[in-house]
Amino acid sequence: MAQKTEIEDLSGDKYKYGFTTQIEADTVPCGLNEDIIRLISAKKNEPEWLLERRLKAYRHWLTMTEPHWAKLKYDTVDFQALSYYAAPKQKVQPKSLDEVDKTLLETYDKLGIPLKEQEALAGVVAVDAVFDSVSVATTYRAKLAQQGIIFCSISEAVQNHPDLVQKYLGSVVPYTDNFYACLNSAVFTDGSFVFIPKGVKAPMELSTYFRINAQNTGQFERTLIVAEDDSYVSYLEGCTAPQRDENQLHAAIVEIVVMNNAEVKYSTVQNWYPGDKEGKGGVYNFVTKRAACRGVNSKISWTQVETGSAVTWKYPSCVLQGDNSVGEFYSVAITNNRQQADTGTKMIHLGKNTRSKIISKGISAGFSNQTYRGLVDISAGATGARNYSQCDSLLIGSTCGSHTVPYIRNRNKSAVLEHEATTSKISEEQLFYCQQRGIKEEDAVGLIVNGFCKEVMQKLPMEFAIEAGKLINISLEGSVG
Amino acid sequence: MTQKLLEIKELYAGVADGGKEIVKGLNLTINAGEIHAIMGPNGAGKSTLSYVLTGKSDYAVTSGEMQFCGQDLNALKPEERAALGLFLSMQAPVEIPGVSTQAFLKYAVNAVRKYNHLPELDAAEFLKLLRGKAKEFEVSADMLKREINVGFSGGEKKRLEILQLSLLQPKLAILDEADSGLDIDALKIVSQGVNQWHNADNGLLIITHHLDLLKQIKPDFVHIYADGRIITTGDMTLAEELEKNGYKNYVEMSK
Numbered sequence: 001m002a003q004k005t006e007i008e009d010l011s012g013d014k015y016k017y018g019f020t021t022q023i024e025a026d027t028v029p030c031g032l033n034e035d036i037i038r039l040i041s042a043k044k045n046e047p048e049w050l051l052e053r054r055l056k057a058y059r060h061w062l063t064m065t066e067p068h069w070a071k072l073k074y075d076t077v078d079f080q081a082l083s084y085y086a087a088p089k090q091k092v093q094p095k096s097l098d099e100v101d102k103t104l105l106e107t108y109d110k111l112g113i114p115l116k117e118q119e120a121l122a123g124v125v126a127v128d129a130v131f132d133s134v135s136v137a138t139t140y141r142a143k144l145a146q147q148g149i150i151f152c153s154i155s156e157a158v159q160n161h162p163d164l165v166q167k168y169l170g171s172v173v174p175y176t177d178n179f180y181a182c183l184n185s186a187v188f189t190d191g192s193f194v195f196i197p198k199g200v201k202a203p204m205e206l207s208t209y210f211r212i213n214a215q216n217t218g219q220f221e222r223t224l225i226v227a228e229d230d231s232y233v234s235y236l237e238g239c240t241a242p243q244r245d246e247n248q249l250h251a252a253i254v255e256i257v258v259m260n261n262a263e264v265k266y267s268t269v270q271n272w273y274p275g276d277k278e279g280k281g282g283v284y285n286f287v288t289k290r291a292a293c294r295g296v297n298s299k300i301s302w303t304q305v306e307t308g309s310a311v312t313w314k315y316p317s318c319v320l321q322g323d324n325s326v327g328e329f330y331s332v333a334i335t336n337n338r339q340q341a342d343t344g345t346k347m348i349h350l351g352k353n354t355r356s357k358i359i360s361k362g363i364s365a366g367f368s369n370q371t372y373r374g375l376v377d378i379s380a381g382a383t384g385a386r387n388y389s390q391c392d393s394l395l396i397g398s399t400c401g402s403h404t405v406p407y408i409r410n411r412n413k414s415a416v417l418e419h420e421a422t423t424s425k426i427s428e429e430q431l432f433y434c435q436q437r438g439i440k441e442e443d444a445v446g447l448i449v450n451g452f453c454k455e456v457m458q459k460l461p462m463e464f465a466i467e468a469g470k471l472i473n474i475s476l477e478g479s480v481g
Numbered sequence: 482m483t484q485k486l487l488e489i490k491e492l493y494a495g496v497a498d499g500g501k502e503i504v505k506g507l508n509l510t511i512n513a514g515e516i517h518a519i520m521g522p523n524g525a526g527k528s529t530l531s532y533v534l535t536g537k538s539d540y541a542v543t544s545g546e547m548q549f550c551g552q553d554l555n556a557l558k559p560e561e562r563a564a565l566g567l568f569l570s571m572q573a574p575v576e577i578p579g580v581s582t583q584a585f586l587k588y589a590v591n592a593v594r595k596y597n598h599l600p601e602l603d604a605a606e607f608l609k610l611l612r613g614k615a616k617e618f619e620v621s622a623d624m625l626k627r628e629i630n631v632g633f634s635g636g637e638k639k640r641l642e643i644l645q646l647s648l649l650q651p652k653l654a655i656l657d658e659a660d661s662g663l664d665i666d667a668l669k670i671v672s673q674g675v676n677q678w679h680n681a682d683n684g685l686l687i688i689t690h691h692l693d694l695l696k697q698i699k700p701d702f703v704h705i706y707a708d709g710r711i712i713t714t715g716d717m718t719l720a721e722e723l724e725k726n727g728y729k730n731y732v733e734m735s736k
Binding site (some may be wrong): 423427428429430432433434435436437438439440441443447448450451452453454 | 535536537538539558559560563564568571575576577579580581584585588589592593596628630639649691
C-alpha cells in the first residue's frame, strides 16, 4: 500500500532530518483510514485497548450515514478531505498586539478582558506568562491533588490513570451512539479529564480556560467527568473571547458520570467563529454531551450560552437512572446573520421520583434559523417522575426563523409533565421607549435580550455571567437598524 | 432675552415611506419658562405630533423645520433628542418583560449623562437619587423591582413616567394624555411632580382633552389643534370655553 509506506516514512525516524523533519512528521496526510488511526494512537503512546476501541469505532462508523433529520442546511462534509492529526500548530506568532487583527482586539475590549489576557488569547504570549509563569497552574493543580481531585488532559489521564479512563470512557456515550460520536470515538485528539473522589467538594470552579489555551486540542475534543459518591464539582467549558479556528468541523463528546448524592454543574460559553455576514466560513459544531445520573439523589445541571458556530447540532442530555436523581438544562442560544442552530436536550427518566427541568431561551436575528428540539422520555419504571419545560423564543426583525419541537414519550401514568412555550418579538414600541429615554437602539436590544434570558444567565458562575452578558450584546451587533 | 427651546415652522409630516400626511403646516414656538397646552378632537393627530418631534421611526417629516435648542431635530436619532433634553411622557407606556424598572432607570439616567459628558452614577449614587424621587411619586421599592410597566395599572404607569421626567430633568417635556386613567390622588401626584420640575429654564407641552390637568398645571398658552395644525391660540379661558361648547366650531374652521 502506497499510502501506508508514506505514513511509515513520515512517522519513522523523526530526527533524521533534524528539527524541520519533526514538524513534517507531525502532519499526516488528509483522509481517514485504519492506518491514520494507528498513527494517532501511536503518537499519543496509547495502550492497546484504546487503539482497539478506536478501530472498532472506525469500523462501525463506516457502516453509518450522516444524520439529516435536524432542521439545518449545510454543505456535506468531505471526511476524506480532513486531516485527523494536527499537532500543535507551528503558526507564526504575532510579536505584539499591533500585529493582531483589529476587530478581534475591539471584541476583547468590549468584553473587558485585561490586556495581559488579551495578549495570551491572541497568541502573543503563552498563557503561562499571563498567570505569572507556570506557578499558578502548578499551584492550582497541587491544591486540587491534595484533595485527590484529578484534573488533567484526557491524554495524560490515559497514561497516568488508565483504569479510570478504561472504566468510564464510552460508558455514557457508546461509540455506536451516533454518526459524529462514533467518528469522535475513532479519532478524538484531546480534551479534559476530571475525577472527584468520594465525599470531596471541589474547592474552586474547574475551567478549561486554564488549560485549553496552552495547547490546541483540535477538532475532536473528548471530555470525561466522574463524580463519585457525595462529591461536587462545577466545571466551566470554553471562554467568552472569540475563538478563531481553522477547523471547520468540530465533533466533540462530553461524558459525565454522577454517583450517589453527587452533583455536577457543567457550564459552557460557546463562541466559535460563526462565519461572515453572508454565512461563508464558520465552524460546524456537532457535539454529543450526555450525563448519567447513576446514583440515588444525584444531580446534573447543564448551563449553556451558545453564540458562535455557523451550524450547531447539540443536545446535552441527562440519563436519570438513580432514584430521586435530578437533571437540569438551562440554555441561551443566539443566532444572527446566517447562523443555524438545532439544539435542545434529552431527559431520560429511568429511576423513581426523578425530576427534570428545561429552560430554553432562543434568540434569533438577521437571517438566522433556530430550532429547539427536546425529548422528555418517561420509562415504565419511572414512577413519580416530573418534568417542567419552558421554551421561549425571541425574534429580532422579520427575516429570521424560530421553531420549537418538543417530543414527549410517557409510559408511566404517575408522571407529571408540564410544557410551556412562548414566542415574542422585540417590538418597535419597546425600542422607541428605550430610545426616548436616551438609550441607543443597540443597547436597548441588549437590555431587552439580557432581560429575556436572565433566568438562565443567573445560573452561570458570577464572573462568567458578566462576561456572557456582554457577549450577548456583541453577538447581536448589527441586528437592528 | 428669552431662550427658544422649540421652534416649529411650516412642518408637514406623516406616516413613513410616503404614507398618509398627518401634520399639515404646523407653526409653534416654545420659549424657556413657558407652558403650552394642545387640545383637540380625537384623531386630530396630537399623538402623532409628539412622535414626529421625538423621532419615532413610523413617521417622517416631509417638509418644514423643527429646531430644538438650536439643533435640527430631524438630523438627530431619537436617543440623541432625548439626551439633549426632549422628553415624552407616553400615553400608553409599553411593557418590557424581563427588564427591571430599577435597572432600566439607571441605564437611562447614565445614558443621558454619558451623552452630556457627565460622569455616570454608580449603583450607590443612583439608588440614593432614585429612593428620594420614588418617595415623592409614591413609587414603592417593590414596584421598582418589577419588570418595567409589566402589569402596572394606568396610574402606576403614569407615575413612573413622571418619575422619569424628574430623574432625567429634560429641557422640554411633552405630556401626552398624562391624565388619562388617573384617579384624583394620582392626578395630584403627577401634577405636583411636573410643577416641581418646571422652572424658568425649561418648557412644557401638554396634550390633553381635559380641563382637570390644566387646572393643576396652569398653561400660558392654549392651542386648538385640528387637521394637523393649530387653528387658534388663546389662554386658559379658551380651554374653559371649549369645555362648554366642544370642538365643533373649531373643526369647522379648519375645513
